[in-house]
Amino acid sequence: MTKTKYIWFNGKFVKWEKAKIHILTHALHYGSAVFEGIRCYQTPKGPAIFRLKEHIERLFNSAKCLEMKIPFSKEELQRVTIKLIKLNKVKECYIRPIVFYGYGKMGLNPKGAKVNCAIILWPWGKYLKEKVKVKISKFIRLHPKSVISSAKVCGYYVNSIFATLEAQKSKFDEALLLDYKGFVAEGPGENIFIVKNKKLFTSKLESILPGITRDSIIKIARNEKIPVIEKDISVKELKNCDEAFFTGTAAEITPIVQIDDKIINQGKVGEMTKFLQEKFYKIVRAQDKNYKNWLTFVR
Ligand code: PMP
Numbered sequence: 001m002t003k004t005k006y007i008w009f010n011g012k013f014v015k016w017e018k019a020k021i022h023i024l025t026h027a028l029h030y031g032s033a034v035f036e037g038i039r040c041y042q043t044p045k046g047p048a049i050f051r052l053k054e055h056i057e058r059l060f061n062s063a064k065c066l067e068m069k070i071p072f073s074k075e076e077l078q079r080v081t082i083k084l085i086k087l088n089k090v091k092e093c094y095i096r097p098i099v100f101y102g103y104g105k106m107g108l109n110p111k112g113a114k115v116n117c118a119i120i121l122w123p124w125g126k127y128l129k130e131k132v133k134v135k136i137s138k139f140i141r142l143h144p145k146s147v148i149s150s151a152k153v154c155g156y157y158v159n160s161i162f163a164t165l166e167a168q169k170s171k172f173d174e175a176l177l178l179d180y181k182g183f184v185a186e187g188p189g190e191n192i193f194i195v196k197n198k199k200l201f202t203s204k205l206e207s208i209l210p211g212i213t214r215d216s217i218i219k220i221a222r223n224e225k226i227p228v229i230e231k232d233i234s235v236k237e238l239k240n241c242d243e244a245f246f247t248g249t250a251a252e253i254t255p256i257v258q259i260d261d262k263i264i265n266q267g268k269v270g271e272m273t274k275f276l277q278e279k280f281y282k283i284v285r286a287q288d289k290n291y292k293n294w295l296t297f298v299r
Helices: 026-030 053-067 074-088 154-169 212-223 235-239 271-284 289-294
Strands: 006-009 011-014 031-033 038-043 045-051 095-102 115-122 132-136 174-178 184-186 192-194 200-201 229-230 244-247 252-259 295-297
Touching: 006 074, 006 212, 011 074, 026 095, 026 132, 038 053, 045 074, 053 074, 053 095, 053 212, 074 095, 074 115, 132 154, 154 174, 184 192, 184 200, 184 235, 192 212, 192 235, 200 212, 212 229, 212 244, 212 252, 212 271, 212 289, 244 271, 252 271
Parallel strands: 132 174, 132 252, 200 229
Antiparallel strands: 006 011, 006 115, 031 095, 038 045, 038 095, 045 295, 095 115, 174 184, 192 200, 192 244, 244 252
């Protein structure tokens, strides 16, 4: 991976190599940590962070679910993110805030372990290929009564790792997980949309992470008078769609051209996907003034 010079760790900017933790960090053993993934894009007015406020808000909500008290305010975390970008002199990057139960306590009650907070960033290009082949996983998404689905908790990602390893072993690019009822949930790190008869459909919020890119696409589509329906999507509906795509901070808007052995839209990127993808890239690069409140400029 591409290193940068500084990491913000528990209130200080430290050298990349110096951001170290103890082997008895609670989160390493039990997954008791929450995180975010945020992107910063180069724009004509300098680097801009996409929906920073909403990501920090979700980080605090996730922490609350694990009864973690973040020893910094939301405003402080926004400020240090901007400062870290400047210190590291990067223009485009992926930003990874993480809050984790650290050293000082073992056992499943994390109370008493120190709450640590770090922000790391590095240049990260495309996460997935230009267009992807997707395998429906034998692993189901975590049951909404097993976990708090709206929280972005590190431990949950073992479910995503199992599905990813399975998909890649079968030479697919990415997995797709169903929920406990057998409906389409999401990718290991992405939400999913399908297009049918010029309408957009996406899984309702139950067994999925409420993605900020998902929210952005819903808002963009509705502003363009494209109908968006959040519902339970069956595998049959999925495979009979006209177009499909993933959304996520890392994945951005990634067209899906195959699901299991079913080719979607003759393997080509669909019109609606292309339209939303282009719109999205213009917005993040500050070329659409209607959405400029989604950007935090690094000045
Ligand atoms: N689902 C999961 C499981 C994810 O990890 C992510 C990435 N954060 C998403 C959906 C997409 O969320 P966002 O658009 O906020 O990045």
